[in-house]
Amino acid sequence: GAVVSQHPSWVICKSGTSVKIECRSLDFQATTMFWYRQFPKQSLMLMATSNEGSKATYEQGVEKDKFLINHASLTLSTLTVTSAHPEDSSFYICSASPPTRGTQYFGPGTRLTVL
Amino acid sequence: AQSVTQLDSQVPVFEEAPVELRCNYSSSVSVYLFWYVQYPNQGLQLLLKYLSGSTLVKGINGFEAEFNKSQTSFHLRKPSVHISDTAEYFCAVSDDAGGTSYGKLTFGQGTILTVHP
Numbered sequence: 768g769a770v771v772s773q774h775p776s777w778v779i780c781k782s783g784t785s786v787k788i789e790c791r792s793l794d795f796q797a798t799t800m801f802w803y804r805q806f807p808k809q810s811l812m813l814m815a816t817s818n819e820g821s822k823a824t825y826e827q828g829v830e831k832d833k834f835l836i837n838h839a840s841l842t843l844s845t846l847t848v849t850s851a852h853p854e855d856s857s858f859y860i861c862s863a864s865p866p867t868r869g870t871q872y873f874g875p876g877t878r879l880t881v882l
Numbered sequence: 883a884q885s886v887t888q889l890d891s892q893v894p895v896f897e898e899a900p901v902e903l904r905c906n907y908s909s910s911v912s913v914y915l916f917w918y919v920q921y922p923n924q925g926l927q928l929l930l931k932y933l934s935g936s937t938l939v940k941g942i943n944g945f946e947a948e949f950n951k952s953q954t955s956f957h958l959r960k961p962s963v964h965i966s967d968t969a970e971y972f973c974a975v976s977d978d979a980g981g982t983s984y985g986k987l988t989f990g991q992g993t994i995l996t997v998h999p
Contacts, residue, residue: 847891860926
């Protein structure tokens with residue numbers, strides 16, 4: 768149980784284009800989903816917290832207009848990187864938390880490369 | 883505010899040797915503590931967690947961790963490691979404060995465990 772999927776697993780795009788990443792909780796309802804980015808050889812940095820049906824809460828320094836987050840249902844959240852640039856290349860990981868307290872379950876990550 | 887410190891960035895060990903990965907945290911409120919493992923180019927897999935109750939927590943793959951409130955530590959141990967344990971391990975803490983900070987994980991810097999034959 769507690770499986771989280773991400774799609775796509777990797778994506779290459781041209782500078783200036785937008786990329787959408789999906790995060791799904793497959794066998795539980797996720798009232799809260801989190802989006803992280805991880806640079807090579809570094810830890811995970813929280814970008815935003817997404818609650819179903821409400822606006823995402825962004826961490827300091829994360830541009831909300833660049834990283835659009837939508838949490839339309841209890842099993843799906845999307846992250847759209849708008850007008851991507853090479854410096855946005857990173858490993859993006861989502862996690863989902865069920866209504867019961869305490870645990871986040873992570874997706875397998877999406878490798879984004881912007882040329 | 884919370885913080886997590888993993889004292890060792892890299893830990894090399896030989897196969898079948900015991901290993902301890904150290905984690906210290908700071909928080910002004912009650913915490914939940916987690917250890918996650920990350921294999922190359924993959925997401926994080928939960929190894930074990932401490933929410934309440936017994937301070938000795940057993941997880942998957944033979945790992946265990948002990949919550950020590952007085953020392954604010956949550957060290958991860960395994961009595962005999964395998965080559966397949968080679969990965970990066972992250973300690974994380976979340977608080978029980980509720981509100982917008984509820985459930986947010988703060989991660990340590992990670993420890994790369996390399997098991998040599």
